[in-house]
Amino acid sequence: TNMVRVAFIHPDLGIGGAERLIVDAAMALKSRGHIIDLFTAHHDPAHCFQETRDGTLKVHCAGDWLPRHFIYKGYALFAYLRMIYVAFYLVFFSGMNFDVIICDQISACIPILRWAKAKIIFYCHFPDQLLTQRKTWLKKAYRWPIDTLEEKTTGMADVVMVNSNFTANVFHSTFQSLSHINPSVLYPSLNFTFFDRDVSDIETSFSLLSDDVKTVFLSINRYERKKNLSLAISAFGKLLETLDEDHKTAVYLIMAGGYDERVVENREYYEELKSLAEELGISDKVTFIRSFSDLEKIHLLNLSTSLIYTPSNEHFGICPLEAMYMHRPVIAVKSGGPLETVCDGKTGFLCEATAEAFAEKMLYFVQNSSAKFEMGDNANVHVREKFSFDAFTNKLDSVVKNVNN
Numbered sequence: 001t002n003m004v005r006v007a008f009i010h011p012d013l014g015i016g017g018a019e020r021l022i023v024d025a026a027m028a029l030k031s032r033g034h035i036i037d038l039f040t041a042h043h044d045p046a047h048c049f050q051e052t053r054d055g056t057l058k059v060h061c062a063g064d065w066l067p068r069h070f071i072y073k074g075y076a077l078f079a080y081l082r083m084i085y086v087a088f089y090l091v092f093f094s095g096m097n098f099d100v101i102i103c104d105q106i107s108a109c110i111p112i113l114r115w116a117k118a119k120i121i122f123y124c125h126f127p128d129q130l131l132t133q134r135k136t137w138l139k140k141a142y143r144w145p146i147d148t149l150e151e152k153t154t155g156m157a158d159v160v161m162v163n164s165n166f167t168a169n170v171f172h173s174t175f176q177s178l179s180h181i182n183p184s185v186l187y188p189s190l191n192f193t194f195f196d197r198d199v200s201d202i203e204t205s206f207s208l209l210s211d212d213v214k215t216v217f218l219s220i221n222r223y224e225r226k227k228n229l230s231l232a233i234s235a236f237g238k239l240l241e242t243l244d245e246d247h248k249t250a251v252y253l254i255m256a257g258g259y260d261e262r263v264v265e266n267r268e269y270y271e272e273l274k275s276l277a278e279e280l281g282i283s284d285k286v287t288f289i290r291s292f293s294d295l296e297k298i299h300l301l302n303l304s305t306s307l308i309y310t311p312s313n314e315h316f317g318i319c320p321l322e323a324m325y326m327h328r329p330v331i332a333v334k335s336g337g338p339l340e341t342v343c344d345g346k347t348g349f350l351c352e353a354t355a356e357a358f359a360e361k362m363l364y365f366v367q368n369s370s371a372k373f374e375m376g377d378n379a380n381v382h383v384r385e386k387f388s389f390d391a392f393t394n395k396l397d398s399v400v401k402n403v404n405n
Contacts, residue, residue: 007098028393041082062089087112107153122157126315163316189392214250218304222258231310235358237280259290301326324379347379
């Protein structure tokens with residue numbers, strides 16, 4: 001038979017782009033008749049995707065009693081330990097057998113997974129060692145074994161997949177000993193049917209904007225400094241400086257983002273961004289939203305004119321796809337994933353990561369009200385052609401069947 005028993009192992013099944021990809025991959029394989037189980041160290045029904053909460057996907061949680069840090073230090077080490085514990089549970093204590101195990105983010109658990117006699121697929125969102133800085137010799141010493149382990153264990157997978165050509169290039173330049181591995185690109189996809197839902201009667205926790213507002217800029221990203229959300233606020237401030245009073249009342253900025261009370265950086269950065277808006281004197285024209293449901297996200301995209309996407313060297317970035325599918329053009333930084341997802345001048349704009357460059361493109365949408373519709377329609381067609389759930393499912397299904405044979 002063509003039915004394959006597949007286990008996914010992921011560190012923390014919260015809400016984020018990596019988690020959305022894992023849930024989509026699980027749903028994709030399930031739709032092809034494969035048997036799917038998810039293993040994780042943390043799953044909070046109040047902060048997760050619906051499919052993992054309502055029983056659609058079976059989730060097994062192990063090791064959440066292990067600490068996440070030691071006095072706010074050693075996050076990487078503890079993430080590794082938690083993931084290794086989950087792998088131990090899956091292989092030796094779950095009492096379940098699998099044909100294929102799909103692991104992502106942390107490759108250190110692959111040596112343990114190899115005991116399971118299953119084929120291993122590693123999905124590399126981005127080399128972990130590039131997501132941190134090494135400013136002190138202590139940090140360098142701490143990261144050296146972790147980085148070495150990452151490269152060695154990544155090479156132990158039967159198949160390596162990445163989320164973009166950008167990440168594939170970074171993979172080769174980072175893991176020099178793995179030049180014999182040619183990662184296969186599996187673009188994250190969108191589940192179109194989800195975004196086609198009618199949300200007109202959704203009770204939202206955020207108030208509707210006044211009728212004077214004609215142009216709404218929306219930023220959707222986790223409250224993390226590397227996402228550079230301050231760029232959206234600074235650019236909006238610059239935009240307001242160029243507008244007369246009438247036009248000023250007609251523009252608005254919504255900053256929406258994933259927010260987890262447990263994460264110190266989320267709390268700090270949220271306060272920093274609010275302070276920045278106050279400093280610039282634009283607080284009355286900016287709304288901050290922390291954590292929202294998937295349906296509220298659709299509602300926000302409906303309200304918006306354009307998505308402002310501020311991270312640089314983003315590995316892929318799923319939000320621009322969501323916005324473009326919803327007929328919303330995207331203004332993004334000219335680097336990383338958006339180079340492969342946003343067509344400059346056609347489905348939005350790619351620009352330098354400066355407030356001036358972003359403000360200039362934002363002004364374009366204020367002055368050309370029809371641009372939202374023309375570019376928005378191009379954007380929708382582009383996403384349908386290139387990032388459909390069907391294309392994603394076909395590719396993943398064939399990889400899983402090939403590696404299993």
